[in-house]
Amino acid sequence: MNKRLSQIGTGLVVLAAAVVAWLWWGPGPAAKGARVAIPEGIALQRATDYLHYAGAVNNRTVFYYLARLLGEGDPIQAGEFEIPPGASYSKVLDIIQHGRPVVRLITIPEGMPSVLVQEKLQTVVGLTGAAPLPAEGSVLPNSYDWQKGESRAAVVARMQAAMTRTLDELWAAKKGDCPVATKEEAVILASIVEKETGKPSERRMVAGVYCNRLKMGMKLDADPTVIYPITKGRPLGRRIRRSELDAVTGYNTYREPGLPDGPIANPGKDSIAAVLNPEATKALYFVADGTGGHVFAETLAEHNANVQKWYAIRRQRGEM
Structure with missing residues (x-):
């Protein structure tokens, strides 16, 4: 009789173990998969x-106690997670402890002004709160991941922290003799370089021209600085007016020598690096060459000749 009872007890233990194993490692309830967002600081x-x-789980009590009994004690990650169809309880726990959250990206292009950064963040469905207006030049253009339910202010803070880190690194590696005395001045000049050329290969050369002008006390004569107080970085959509070239705004580099009062956009890493290591050149002028790039000149006479060539190209295109 005792032997019989012992066999029954053993059988029940084996059966219980099989049930536990099936509940823990067997197929889960998410027939079509599921997506779950776990907030920061949440325990099991x-x-x-x-x-x-x-x-992803059809019995909270069973999942919780099996996770405590059989799962790893690692912390639960914050983020949004994709649970595949039929994922077992064991797999579900592993995903929220060790899996990679769903990645959502927002991309800030090089040279985007802060008003457009704010507008872009405000349109992102899934973020929360109002998008703050970051200080011009404080955001590093790049692609940033974000999580559903995260605040727009938190995303901006990450963008600004990235700019601070990058600027510190580039400043420490500063070369050349461009007369920018502070990191803030480097960002101001880099924002002008960013707006003046769309060709990455030209950035150091354009920076070299502006550094030469600063050293000589020449005006920078940069159209984007004139436009900035009018549109805050948005496209002007027309030619600059004479009255705007004469206006006192703190940004009019056609009227006053030196740097404007602040950045005119959020410059990318390469434009900042160009300012802190400009091309060694004697050039003081540049004008568009009709291909999207520029032609550079050391003398005003040479520059004027290049300007006439550019005018001829524009007349040929019917733009003048």
Whole structure:
């Protein structure tokens, strides 16, 4: 009789173990997969609720106690996670502890002004709160990941922290003799370089021209600086007026020598690097060459000849 009872007990233990194994490693309830967003600082018990609401777990109590018994004790990650169809309880726990969150990206192009950064963030569905207006030049253009439910202010803060880190690194590696005395001045000049050329290969040369002008006390004569107080970095959509070239704005580099009062956009890493290591050149002038780039000159006479060539190209295109 005792032997019989012992066999029954052993059988029940084996059966219980099989049930536990099936519940833990067997197919889960998410027939079509599920997506779950786990907030920051959530522990296992609370995370179980989020998994249940998302359809990845059909019995919160069973999942929680099996996770405590059989799972790893690693912390739960914050983020949004993709749960594949039929994922077992074991797999679900592994995903929220060790898996890579769903990546959503927002891209800030080089030279985007802060008003457009703010507008772009405000249109991103899934972020929360109002998008702050970052100080001009404080955001590093790049692609940034974000999580559903994250605040727009938090994303801006990451963009600004990236600019601070990058600027510190580039400043420490500064070469050449461009007369920018502070990191802030480097960003101001880099924002002008960013707006003046769309060709990466020209950045150091354009920076070299402006550095030469600063050293000589010449005016920078940069159209984008004249436009900035009018549009805050948005396209002007027309030619600059004579009255605007004469206006006192703190940004009119046709009227006053030296740098404008502040950046006119958010410059990229390469434009900042160009200012801090400009091309060694004697050039003082440049004008468009009709191909999207520029032709450079050391003397005013040479520059004027280049300007006439550019005018001829524009007349040929019917732009003048």
